[in-house]
Each structure stands twice: as C-alpha cells, then as structure tokens.
Amino acid sequence: xxxxxxxxxxxxxxxxxxxxxxxxxxxxxxxxxxxxxxxxxxxxxxxxxxxxxxxxxxxxxxxxxxxxxxxxxxxxxxxxxxxxxxxxxxxxxxxxxxxxxxxxxxxxxxxxxxxxxxxxxxxxxxxxxxxxxxxxxxxxxxxxxxxxxxxxxxxxxxxxxxxxxxxxxxxxxxxxxxxxxxxxxxxxxxxxxxxxxxxxxxxxxxxxxxxxxxxxxxxxxxxxxxxxxxxxxxxxxxxxxxxxxxxxxxxxxxxxxxxxxxxxxxxxxxx
Amino acid sequence: xxxxxxxxxxxxxxxxxxxxxxxxxxxxxxxxxxxxxxxxxxxxxxxxxxxxxxxxxxxxxxxxxxxxxxxxxxxxxxxxxxxxxxxxxxxxxxxxxxxxxxxxxxxxxxxxxxxxxxxxxxxxxxxxxxxxxxxxxxxxxxxxxxxxxxxxxxxxxxxxxxxxxxxxxxxxxxxxxxxxxxxxxxxxxxxxxxxxxxxxxxxxxxxxxxxxxxxxxxxxxxxxxxxxxxxxxxxxxxxxxxxxxxxxxxxxxxxx
Numbered sequence: 283x284x285x286x287x288x289x290x291x292x293x294x295x296x297x298x299x300x301x302x303x304x305x306x307x308x309x310x311x312x313x314x315x316x317x318x319x320x321x322x323x324x325x326x327x328x329x330x331x332x333x334x335x336x337x338x339x340x341x342x343x344x345x346x347x348x349x350x351x352x353x354x355x356x357x358x359x360x361x362x363x364x365x366x367x368x369x370x371x372x373x374x375x376x377x378x379x380x381x382x383x384x385x386x387x388x389x390x391x392x393x394x395x396x397x398x399x400x401x402x403x404x405x406x407x408x409x410x411x412x413x414x415x416x417x418x419x420x421x422x423x424x425x426x427x428x429x430x431x432x433x434x435x436x437x438x439x440x441x442x443x444x445x446x447x448x449x450x451x452x453x454x455x456x457x458x459x460x461x462x463x464x465x466x467x468x469x470x471x472x473x474x475x476x477x478x479x480x481x482x483x484x485x486x487x488x489x490x491x492x493x494x495x496x497x498x499x500x501x502x503x504x505x506x507x508x509x510x511x512x513x514x515x516x517x518x519x520x521x522x523x524x525x526x527x528x529x530x531x532x533x534x535x536x537x538x539x540x541x542x543x544x545x546x547x548x549x550x551x552x553x
Numbered sequence: 554x555x556x557x558x559x560x561x562x563x564x565x566x567x568x569x570x571x572x573x574x575x576x577x578x579x580x581x582x583x584x585x586x587x588x589x590x591x592x593x594x595x596x597x598x599x600x601x602x603x604x605x606x607x608x609x610x611x612x613x614x615x616x617x618x619x620x621x622x623x624x625x626x627x628x629x630x631x632x633x634x635x636x637x638x639x640x641x642x643x644x645x646x647x648x649x650x651x652x653x654x655x656x657x658x659x660x661x662x663x664x665x666x667x668x669x670x671x672x673x674x675x676x677x678x679x680x681x682x683x684x685x686x687x688x689x690x691x692x693x694x695x696x697x698x699x700x701x702x703x704x705x706x707x708x709x710x711x712x713x714x715x716x717x718x719x720x721x722x723x724x725x726x727x728x729x730x731x732x733x734x735x736x737x738x739x740x741x742x743x744x745x746x747x748x749x750x751x752x753x754x755x756x757x758x759x760x761x762x763x764x765x766x767x768x769x770x771x772x773x774x775x776x777x778x779x780x781x782x783x784x785x786x787x788x789x790x791x792x793x794x795x796x797x798x799x800x801x802x803x804x805x806x807x808x809x
Contacts, residue, residue, distance in 0.1 A: 294652060296560055298556065298557065302554055306557060306765075313763040324574040340625045343629075345625070363713050363716070423724075426590070429590030431725050542621075546625065548628070552713075553713045
C-alpha cells in the first residue's frame, strides 16, 4: 500500500496548517458558539410546532405540509396507475374486519342509496340498480393505515361506470369526462346511513378504474360487518376511505368532512 | 504554533449535525407508526427471543395511540431527510470527499485489524488517513442504508404509484419489514458510534464541530502515515513522491 503504487483516485492526505495557538483557540470558541446557536433551532422548531394551533387533530404546520404532499401527488402522479392484482387463490378466506364506526346499528329496513344532485331531486337506488352495471372483480392487497395488509377478493360495479350511467359528478349534469376537469366536481362525499362515518375522496381517485361499489366478497354477498349492502372499495387509498354501508353520496368542490382526517390523519391518503 | 489537520469540511459538518435531529424525528415518528401494527419478532422454534416491541417498552416511551401524529411528522420530515441526504451525497461526490469514505479492497482486511485492535487483541492498528477501514465500511454502509430507507419508504408510502419498486423489494409487507430493519440498523450504529466517539476522545469529537484537529508533531499514539500495513518498522522518511508537504513527516490524526 505504498503511496507511489496508488491510483489517481487514491485517498488524498488531509490538508494541514500551522497556526498560532491563540487563533486555534479563537476558531474553536467561534465554532462552538455557532454550534450552540444552531442546536437551538431543532428545539425552536419543536416548540413552534407544539404551540401552533391545531388543524383537525394535528398541528397546523404539519397539516400544511401534508396538504402540500397531496398537491405534489395530485400534480405529478398518474390518476390511472393500476394497483397490482393477484390470482383468486391468493385471497384470504376470512377477510379481516377492522372497525365498526357507522355500522353499529342494524342495516336500515328498505335501505336505498341516496345520491344528492345539483339542481335535481336526490336519486334513490337499490343494490339491483348497481348490479345492473357490468360486474368487475378485483383481487388486490387491501392496505390498512395501521400498517397491515391482506389480499382480498371483491366484486362490484365500477364507480366510474355508475357515475357515467347516472350522469353524476359534473356541474353540467352531463356524463363525467376525466379530461374536462372544469366540469367535474373536485370531491365525492360518502356517509353511512347513521352519518356516524363519513369520507371525502378526490374525484380522480373516485374515477379510477379499480374503484368499485362492491357488493360481493369472495364471491358471496358481503355481510353486515364487511359493509352490506353496498360499500366502497378504493384500492388507491388506505382502508379508512373504503366506507362500509354507503347511505348517501354527494359531490362537492370543497373537501367533504372526513372521519379520520378530523382525527389527525392525512386527508388524501393516496397510495 | 500549533499543527492542525483540516479534517471535516464545513458542509460535511452541517450535513452531519442536521441529520442528527432529522433522523431522530424519523425514527421516533416511525416508532409511533410501527406501534399500530407491530408484528415483528425473532423466534427460535416457538420461543420468542426478541419481540419488537414489548408493551412495557411502548408504555415507557409513551408512544401508544399516536399513529396519526407519527404519520404527520414522518411525512413532513421525510423531505428534510431526503434533501439533506441528496446534498450530502452530491457534495461528497463533487468535492472528492468520497475518496476518504468509499471502502477499497484493503478496507475489509483493515476493518478486521481495527476491530481486533479495539478489542485489545492486537497491539497496533493499521495506518489510515481520515477514516480507518472499519469506519469507511460503516459510514459508507450508513449512506447506502439511507438510500435504502428512502426506497423502502416510498415502496410502502406509494405502493400504487411505485408498484414496480414495491415488487422489486419483494412486495408491500417485505418492504415494510426492510424499512424497519434499516431503522434498527441506525439504532445499532448510533450506539456503537457514540461509544467509539467517546473512546476516541475530545480532540476527535470537537473536530466534527470545528473542522480541525490539533495534532502533536511526534505523538507516539499516532502511527505514521507511511507505516506499512504488515507491521514492519516505521519508515521515518517521507515517501518518494510525496506532494509538496511541509517539512515534518505527515502525521495522521488519531482514531475516527
């Protein structure tokens, strides 16, 4: 390892200097002074965040950055990237149930899906109306915001087909066209019949081809704990947005209220 | 007059000290997130050797039921972690500092010798310029791990948008485990790093703040730069094609 044998990329010696002791000491004091000042910055940042006003369960500065993250995702990410799918055999025989908010009461008798429309009376639809649309199956990895995931097998109608059939989600009352963003409402709101659970979803994710109004799990009608008679399956979001037992659907240009976003979670939670 | 070596450029010192609180926030908020689904453990047969983590551990740290808060901090400070990391790697590359950092084919043998020396099983340590072989391997690995944390992180943060990355890493669940293991790696590194910095002493530590280290011209504890690795007697003369260095034979600074 003699110096002369080393290639040009060899590690150079560290530069050296001879300086008077007083200068060395002064440099040291100066460096530590700056170091002490800079050390105060993280504490300052923490105190600033801690003493900021709250914004739906978390501090305003954190919420602001989450909203910037959403803007970045909605600007630069594709609205049509598909989530990977699996063979049917990979699906869990027992899909996990995690959360009863909004479905603690029995399913209302004579349940109908209510859809609020601008300048028109609400639509009231049955599961059969949804089943009249082309049926799509999806076997994908359901992802909970808690961190667990499970391959599940769901079937239902595409929300985009549904919105097209009933001409929903547009200011004009025409068929929604993903390219005509001016005519589209920005959000879909969903609520359980008892209004105890509610979500808001950006219209791009609602129109995603893998977003379903689901009525079957593992080839069987979905059970009450899984969200009978009709629930949302939206693979591009965490489970929290996959609202069970849809009671009401509406469209808005401002964010509809969202159960978990009110409790400190990101509103967008796009995957 | 004092003889000083300029050890850490200003930029490196900034990157180092910025990374400290940022990585702390990432690990802490990561723990708040991990608590919500904490299945990892090391098992031998049916016997659980280590569980990540026991309830008492969470309770002691007070990290329970803080998932939303954890996600918020994590997805805010990810930007600082990435930015600082990109600037660090970029600077290291452009400035040539990488030559002090990237292990070469001798580093692994040196690392073993350094380890034996640290354990008291060897009398001398191999000569080095800025970092010894063990340090080069460690610091370089940490840099690669940082890249790994970003990639495994994005594989679980945006598994639809980066589905190619998620499958490359073995799937969503695998990527989450990998992200976790890398974090354990930082914690292990941190403990060893602190111990080694304490062992190396004040002069070494303060150089990460001031940038320079005062060296005694003939400190017997500082092996001469040109001392051969094979423990031959020291060569007191300058190397043949040594650059235009000052009079005294170049002295290399102590540990770390």
